Amino acid sequence: MSEPVLRLVGISKRFPGVLANDNVDFELAPGEIHALLGENGAGKTTLMNVVYGLYKQDEGQIFIDGRQVEIHDPNDALARGIGMVHQHFMLVPVMTVTENMMLGHETTRGLRLGLLSDLDPDRVAEEIKALGDKHGLSIDPEAYVRDLSVGEEQRVEIVKALYRGAEVLILDEPTAVLTPQEAEDLFSIMRSLIAEGKSIIFITHKLKEVLVIADRITVLRDGRVVGTTEPSKTTEAELAAMMVGREVILQVEKGPAAPGEAVLEVQDLQVRDLREQMAIRGVSFTVRAGEIFGIAGVQGNGQAELVEALTGLTPVEGGHIFMNGQETTHLRPRAITETGIAHVPEDRHKHGLVLVYPLDENLVLQTYYLPPFAKRTFLQPKEVRENAIRLIQEFDVRTPSVRTHAGSLSGGNQQKVIVARELSRDIRLLIANQPTRGLDVGSIEFIHRRIVEKRDEGVGVLLVSSELDEILGLSDRIAVMYAGEILAVMPAEEATKERLGLLMAGVREAPDSIAAD
Amino acid sequence: MDSVFFSGLFFLALVKATPIAFGAMAGLMSERSGVINIAIEGMMLTGAMMAFLGSVIFNDLTGGTLPKIYSLLAGLIVAMISAALVALLHAVFSIHYKVDQIISGTVINLLSVGVTNFVANAYIDPRGLAGVGVFPVINIPILSEIPLIGRIFFSHQPLVYLMLIMVAVLQYALFKTPWGLRTRAVGEHPRAADTVGINVNRRRYINVTLGGALAGIGGAFLVLESVGRFQKLMTTGRGFIALAALIFGKWTSVGALGSALLFGFAEALGVRLQLGDVNELQALALLAGIGIIVLAGAWAVLKLIRRGADQRRNRTIGILASAGLASIAAALLFDWPSVEIPIQFLGLMPYIATVLVLAGFVGRAIPPAAIGKPYEKA
Amino acid sequence: MATSEARRSSRRRALLGRLAIPLLAIFTALIVASLAMVLSGTDPIKAYLALAEGAFGSQVARVETLIKATPFLLAGLAIALAFRGGLFNIGVEGQLFVGSAVTVFIGYSVELPAAIHIPLALLGGMIGGAVWAGIPGYLKARNGAHEVITTIMFNFIALRIISWAIGVGGPLRAPRTVVPETPAVFESARLPILIPDSRLHAGVIIAVIAAFVVYWLLWRTVTGFELRTVGANPNAARYAGINVEFNIVRTMALSGALAGLSGGIQVLGLAPYTFTTGFNVGLGFDSIAVAVLGSIHPFGVALAALLFGAMDAGARLMQLRTKVPIDVVTIVQGLILAFVAADQIIRRLYRIRTETEEGPVSLSQSWGGGS
Structure with missing residues (x-):
């Protein structure tokens, strides 16, 4: 194998009370996609922030193209060809794409007055347009970032890194906010970047993606490297075991549900989000006492707005909500809580x-x-x-x-x-939104058991989760939400990962196969 | 009412607007980078006293051998440096010690009042220090000969010109230079700025401190171009009017100047009203006219900054400007009956205007997103 | 879980830790301010001794300290209460003005039995202050207008309106006076004197009661729970079913009522029982220091108010004896606020370990506004 473009040796990083990275070794070969896999809190982002100069490691060395380097701040990283696309985008919403591109790396014209020189946005706009076209990343340089979609913002971030001359690209959980289709697009962009000779570090906690896109996989757990492997030599189950340190119990122990009367009825609900866009476009479903009704979907498809509307935290634009037979559509949170x-x-x-x-x-x-x-x-x-x-x-x-x-x-x-x-x-309906996100396995099991117990006591449960395993393991009936709509509702027995995955990607099923609700 | 009266009114408005505009620019530099500045008043007060002490002491040291303009310039420089140091204190509290920025501002204001009063009572008054004088009027050749305009704009003391230049420079710098880009980024989304290698806290330190120097000039103006000597608490709330102008001007220097002019105009009208040169209704009509024109002007400038404006807005601006002119013309051409309106109420305008824009009743003033929050790196 | 003995001792240590910072801040402020005295050629020790004597050296001095502490206590409570609700009420100055004006108006315009007149006048002042604070509160709750800026603006609006009202020909102007002031309030509206032939009026007791009421309100009532929850985490408050907007207005109004009471007590308690333009100028800002020094806790605020009252009361004797301008007191007060707020300076100076016993109290919410 040729000289690695990036090599980390014995990196440790401490925060008060936490050892976030513990003697981590890592290598990135030129032209490879190297996935950094691990649960939330495993130390993936911390490690990459060290590489990018946002944190300073307590111990260990960084080598770029075989030479040991000190990276004190992002400027050093950028100067050495390392670019990072953060999970939370680092774009200034009130500025244009061009201004964001220039920031910290400005092109000026006319008199050289240092920081008071005249910016040259037109030239930068041309450059990024050309750069985007070259990599199949179409962006509008004149647009304000606040007007962009999540996918567009991500493209801007990637072009931003390329514009700064990144040879090594770090993508931190890039698919967390994307639909499966957008994720596919991202993967093809990643492949074309590799073809151009770039190298990519891909941070994720999603097993399936890793197997699809990565050349090599390094698994982190509790700040330590568990191992490095290749997709052809491993399986999802094996990776999962490496991530969590023991065999994951995917199936929650529960008996059959005994659904009773409806405790939550949603009819043609419409809700706007903070940007006044329609986030929920006519959603209807029913949750019965004694059942767990799971809503699957990629985050950002209206689940948050749905839960906030049901609980009175966000105003309802249209439609009706009935809880325990009483209309709660426009009630305040207190009044809704008091219905149980x-x-x-x-x-x-x-x-x-x-x-x-x-x-x-x-x-x-x-x-x-x-x-x-x-x-x-x-x-x-x-x-x-x-x-x-x-x-x-x-x-x-x-x-x-x-x-x-x-x-x-x-x-x-x-x-x-x-x-x-x-x-x-004393409740009759439980609404749980991502109830176990970011928790250790012990807490997850505990909470799952409690939710099932409540169901068995006759409480209706509305479970919203973007973790398919959680949905499949707990739910009695499953709905899939996509772009503010519910594409299908099905009994848990009829749900498979593949079927849900397609629906989450927005692929509608033929009308006859949609289970009647 | 004639052109002499009219130009006098505008002339006075510009003079009154000068310290307010300087103060507002101080706030602009600080707040655009994410640090709330309610300490403009304290910085101006310190600047005023130090301008006085600086000029007097320099004059004493040189034994009066140099032309007094040197003493005045020395005073100006001392004022800028000392107000910048006061601002640096605000920066250290807000940025390094992460003190609530309102508290820090309150500390600065309290200390400025305490220290300047202390020095006035312990040093200036007992010695009966007299001022060196004020900057002379500089008539700009040729331009000052233009009727009406010349008197209003080109026949001022130097700090008025400096203010106009600084407003233009800051407006340009904020939107067209790397400094401005970085400043705005740091005030809107400091983490994003950090990830592209901008040192957020250094940017804030520099901006707050340089802004302090501008507030110092604003304070110095009161001594070196107006009263000629230091009086206790002589800023009388101008720092807060500056804050109002900054917000009413939606955190741009041209907007702040427009607001300061409007407030200065109201103040100038108040003076004229007391002298009996205009009556109350005329004053209100004039003020309304100027207000509308300032609004139209600010709008036009904002449009120039943001390219790709549509035609409809152009027409609105034209209509506004004409309405403003009509209101002024009406004020001048007709004999208006005299109505008893307390003149103090003219002085309420800056404060009420600020409350209205903050509450979004007339347009909305949206502060930089990261303002008031210390930047935590980890 | 710890034993009760250990718990008590740890609580004692925590209390000591909580007192350490304010006390060291006061000490440091006095040291720093003494530099100014040395520069102006006075012996700071002599000056501080004179200050202490002027504050505590005689019955007259002690009475004066209590009288001066009273408005600080009430205004400090006003600010502390708002802080607990997540609001920075920098408008105490203006609310105090409005409250005083209403109180004085009720005091001189009608004559009633004292048992009715005094409460009525004070209540009027409290309502005046509550309204003057409630409007910015409403603008924040409804439109997201930041209360710091609006209350600053409301200070100036109050100042201008009232200086007009007591100016020449103004509606509150006393007839035949040279200075701008209102008529004096009737005997029946004046607060009773507690010690014969002294200036000690019953307002001191009212202020102390107010401190207990605020304490009780904050930690023993449903209103207080809501107020604190909105202050600590408005999102969680909304989630918990608390009406955040209503609470913002209510908290501001309660705060303004205390500010109004602070002014009202002054006009009903102290000769010449009138209201003038120079009335209590700056008190609203000094009280921010009182509230912060008192760890925004009612009892802490009471102690801090006593200190500030003592400094104000003793300042005159200090100036008389040592020619140090009384403004040194303002400097000390500013420095105290600085050192309490920037407690890291004190911790580093005196090598105090950082103990996060109590969670941090956020003083003001970010600017984006409630909307």
């Missing part, structure tokens, strides 16, 4: 918890004003505390005390606090 709804939100830091509050106050977030926690307007600290002690015990939350601040707990324990709070109320 629990909501495990997608983002536990944003919505689920008040991080600076102790656990006991977090555990009464929706019930603080009701007896026994409040008598008229007076809070009852003793009751609040006893409630917390009971729930922490019951849900096995690992915490020094009930007065510990939620922010100081681990992600798994934080999520258990939310689940404890939501499931301990």
Whole structure:
């Protein structure tokens, strides 16, 4: 094998309380796509941020084309031909594509006045247009970034890296926000870049993609390299085992469902997103008591808006929502909660918890004003505390005390606090959005078991998840959401990964095969 | 009412707008890079005192042998440096120590009041220091001969010209140079700027500090081109009007100048009203006319910055400008009945205008997205 | 879980840790300010001794300290309450003005039995302050207008309107006076004097009660829970079913009411029982320092207010004895705020370990606004 373009030797990176990278070795050969695979929090992004100069490693060396280099900041990385497309795009929304391209690397004309020279956006626009055409990445240099779609933004990011002369391209979870079709497009772009002689590091946690696109695969777990392999020599199951460190239990133990009456009925729902675009375009479905209704789909296809509309956090544009027989379409969140709804939100830091509050106050977030926690307007600290002690015990939350601040707990324990709070109320419908994202396997199993228990008690469950395994493992019926619509609803037995995958990509089925709801 | 009155009014508006525009530019540099600046008042106050002390002490040291213009320039430079240092303090608090930027601004304002009063009471007043004087009027050759326009624009003291130049330079720099691109990026999306190798905090330090120097000039103006000596608390809230002008001007220097002119015009009208040169209704009609024209002008400038404007807007701008002119003409041509309106209410305009744009009642002022947040690298 | 003994001792250590920063900040501010005195040729020790004597050296001095601390306490509570709700009420200055004007108007325009007149006048002032703060609150809740800027603007609007109202020919102007001021309030509206032949009025007690009420409100009531939740995480508050917009307005109004009370007590408690333009200028800003020094906790604010009151009360004797301008007090107050806010300076200076016992309190929300 020829000299690697990039070689990392013994990289370690510590953060307060965490060893994010532990003596990591990594090689990137010229012209290869090398996948960096691992669960969330395995240290993939940290490692690449070290390479890109955003973090400084505590130990270890970086070699580029065989020469040891020091990378102090992104300028060093860019100067050495390393470009990175971050998971959260690094584009300034209020600026044009051209301005974003130039930023930090400006082309000027006329008098040389350093930072006060005259920018030359026209020349840059021409250059990036040419660059884009060459690689099959069509972009409009004059457009404002805020007006672009996610896929377009990603193309801009790739062109930005190329424009800066990147030979090594780091793509951090590039498919997380893409539909399967867009992901396919991305893969063909990646292949054409390789054909041009570029090398690519592809960060992901999706097994299937790795097998499709990568030349080599390095698996990271808990900051350490578990191993490096090639797609032809491995299987999905083997990779999964490497990622999580033990055989994954994909099947959740559960008996058959005993569905009762409808607890949630959604009729022709329409919702706009923050940009005033239609995010939900006429969605209808029913969730019955005692069943788990799973909604699969690539993130960003309206799931977030759907859940927010159901829980009253986002206004409904059109259609009707009935919960437990009562219309809740335009009710405030409090009134919806009071009809017997629990909501495990997608983002536990944003919505689920008040991080600076102790656990006991977090555990009464929706019930603080009701007896026994409040008598008229007076809070009852003793009751609040006893409630917390009971729930922490019951849900096995690992915490020094009930007065510990939620922010100081681990992600798994934080999520258990939310689940404890939501499931301990007297509910008839549970709405869980990505309930296990970013959690360790132990917490995932615990939460899955609790959800199934609730179902068996006769609670209706609406499960939204972009993890197909979670959907397939838990659901009794499955719907697939694509571009703000539900393309199909089917009993879990009729669902296969392949069938769901096609639907998630927006491929509609012939009308007769859509299961009647 | 004649052309002398009219040009006098505009002349005075420009003079009154000068310190406000300098203050607003100070805020612009700071806030565009993501640091809230409610300490313009303190920076201006410090600048005013140091301009006075600088010029007086320089004059003493040179024993009055040099022409007084040198002392005045020394005062100006001292004012710029000291206000820049005050701004640097704001930067250190906000950027390095990650202190809430409003708190930091409040600290600066409190300390500026305390220190300048202290120095005035302990040093300036006991010694009975008198000022060196003020900058002379510079009549621009030929241009100042133009009727009306010449008197309004080309017959000023130097800092007024400097202000106009700085407004143009800043507007250009903010939208057409690498400095401006980076400044805006740092204020909108610092992490994006960081990932392309821009040192976010260094950019902010430099901008806040240089902005302080501009606020210093604004303060120096009050001493070196207006009163001629330092008086306690002499900025009397101009730093906050500057903040208002900055917001009303939607975080652009031309917009801020337009707002400052409008506010300056209101102030000038107030003076004229007290002198009995105009009556209340005339004043209101004039103000409305100027306001509309300023609005149309700002709009036109914004359109020039953002290319690809459509024709409809052009017509709207034309209609606005004509309406403004008509309102002014109406104010001048007719004899308006006198109505009792308290003149203090003219002074309310900057504040009310700012509240209205912030609340989105007349257009919407959207601050830089990252403003007020310290940048955390990890 | 720790034993109760260990818990108590750790709580004691935490309390000590919480007091350490403010105390060291005060100490450091005094040291730094003494540099200014040395530069102006005075002995700082003599000056500070005179300051202390002027604040605590006699009954008159102690009374003066309490009187001066009273408005600081109420205004500091106003700011602390808003902080807890995630709002930076920099408009206490203007709310205090409006509140004072309403109180004085009720005080001089009608004559009623004292038992009705005093509460009515103070209540009027509180409503005035609440309205003046509630409008920016509403604009924030409804339109996302940042309260820092709007309340600054409202300060100036209040200042202008009231200087007109008590200016020549203004509706609140006292007849036949040279200076701009209102008529004095009737005897029946004046706060009772607590110690005969002194200036100590009942407002001190009202302020202390207010501190307890604010404490109780914040941590023992449903309203307080909602207020704090909106302050700590507005998204979680919305998720929890709390009406965030309503809470923003309510928090601002409560804060403004305290500010209005702060002004009202001044006009009803202190001779000459009138309202003039120079009234309490700057108090609203100094009180930010009081609130922050007091760790935005009602009892901490009370201690901080006492300190600020003492400094204001003692300043005159200091100036008399040592010729140090009273403005040194403003410098000290500014420095205290600086060192408490930038506590890293203090920690580094005195090598204090960083302990994150309590989660950080966010003082103001980002600018994007609530919308």
